[in-house]
Amino acid sequence: MVERVYSSLESLWEQIQQDEARKLYPRLALFEALSGFKDKQKPRQRSEDTICEARRDFLDSFAYLCDVQKGGKTVTAAALQKLHISNFLWLAANEGVGDDILDYAMDVLEKLKTATSENQSTLQDSIFRLAVEKCKPRIQFYRDEVQKYARNCRMALRHRERDDIVIRLRTKLKKLSEPPPSLTVESYVDLCHDMRSAEINHIKTYSATAGDDFSKLAHYIWRLGATRSAANTVVEAMITVPSLHRVSQIRRVSAPETVEKTVHPSCMSPHEVLHGIFADSASHNPLQFQYAFNRLYQLDPPLARPIYTKMASREKVVTRVHAELQIADTFSRSRDMEFVDNDKYIGCSKSACYFCYNWLCNHKHCYVQPATHHKIIPGCRGPDNRLNEMGAGVLIDMYSKISRQIGQDIFEFLQQNAQPRLQYMSTEASSRAPSQLSATRD
Structure with a gap:
């Protein structure tokens, strides 16, 4: 029985690695090469409850105070766990607190x-x-x-x-x-x-x-x-x-280690990645995809190949489990952990990247939609430490959802003749819902 369970878990891990190498990371690399950012910055989902908004402001701001370095290592997330007579404040950072x-x-x-x-x-x-x-x-x-x-x-x-x-x-x-x-x-x-x-x-x-x-x-x-x-x-x-x-x-939260991921050599071609998106698509309108392929050809002409060159630089990528996903995973794995007032909000020192935004929005536990800068960062991965068979199945399902979403967004980018975006991951003005607190010194 133990051998059979191990064998099943091992096969699930093999599928996860195949999904990462042949679908998830090639699509992230292509979308990053095409656009950089999926869209303009977006504020977090707003609550009509002023106390709830003030609590969310607290989590964002407390996390920011704990993010002490410029760059990605100390990006910090925060959440509140409800207990019978007290509450816990949870912290996570990209490379650990x-x-x-x-x-x-x-x-x-x-x-x-x-x-x-x-x-x-x-x-x-x-x-x-x-x-x-x-x-x-x-x-x-x-x-x-x-x-x-x-x-x-x-x-x-x-x-x-x-x-x-x-x-x-x-x-x-x-x-x-x-x-x-x-x-x-x-x-x-x-x-x-x-x-x-x-x-x-x-x-x-x-x-x-x-x-x-x-x-x-x-x-x-x-x-x-x-x-x-x-x-x-x-x-x-x-x-x-x-x-x-x-x-x-x-x-x-004890942060998972950084892990180097490798894109499968057969998946480094922008056109092959687009073929895979076409195969996955619910719509098989040949004219739409012909336009997308033509647009990709214009952006990645045979002699210069700028998109391919950018993708090739991502053949190996060092990945982190971002802080907000660490906290989401901690709460989702436990049946006993509840958010204060059932407000499933995870504060963060920085708005969510494209990958984490889609992860939280597609999660079955319905986390509050975070603010996002929509930057496409290939160096992300889902929570994958200490997985059992059920957890591996959840990860496979989430990767499938995220990969489909990336494919859809790539297709829309090519269809709409969109241009690469230039913007900051942190903002020039607040990207979050306006605070319900008094604006002391603001």
Whole structure:
């Protein structure tokens, strides 16, 4: 009996690996080469309950405070588990929540438990200072970018008519590009946070093309102010949301290891991948697919082969189980774990990528639709650690759903003569549903 079960699980694993190598990763690689992003940024699913929205704001913001580095390693997700007399706050990160981050998160939580309307501003400043110290690597990156683009944009504004807006902007940009020695890191971040309304909008009006200096400056000012915004939000939410006062522990998910995946050599041809999509499609209208093949030929002409070249660079890809999928998997595997108020929302320090968005939206447990930047990232995989036979079957089913969705999106991209997108994974303005909390300092 044991041998038969093992043999069955082994065959399921073989199918998973075949699905990854011949369908999932080739389609992700093709779609990334074609578009980069599936669509424009999309906010999370909104609740009409103000307490629910405030709790979701808390989860997003607490996760952001724990995402201390620029890049993907420390991207953090958070969720609330309901217990009889208390609640647990769960954290996960793309490459695991380290001991130092867990200690820091617990320090933040202990401070939050003292929150009252009377000490709100003082506590926000205290948590903000703690976050600035812990998030130095990320903040320094954004500060360097702000200084660089503030200098460039200030020089560019010298050639503009000197109206009140230009004069005020150049004054602010001088302070950003040449900060006086007395300006602390906290004050620099607050300066950017305070520019999030009128000044950022003014900066954007001078942007001629996506990705120019004014566009980048607006983006990085917004990002640098995010630490202050997150510190303010977690305190406001703690005062507003009763269930947050009942958080007794922070628990972390043990992150699966990064794994290198290899695309099967026979699946590196863009046209062969499109043939597979055609075979899977519910519609077999030959004229539609002829148009799609012709469009692919235009984008990947025989001599240059830019799409094929980009796909070939993804023959081997290092994959992670992203943080929000780790938490979704933790809850879905246990019959005893419930979300607070049955709100199946998983907060995250960064909006979901294309893969994770589709995973959560297609999951049988009906997780709340997250915010998404829609970036197509081939280096993703589904939760696959410690799988039994049932879990392997679930993974196969999810990969089938995701692969079909990718195929449909590729087909639509080619049908609609769409163009590759250029946008940020983090945002120039909030991509989430508007907060129901008061906009302290916003």
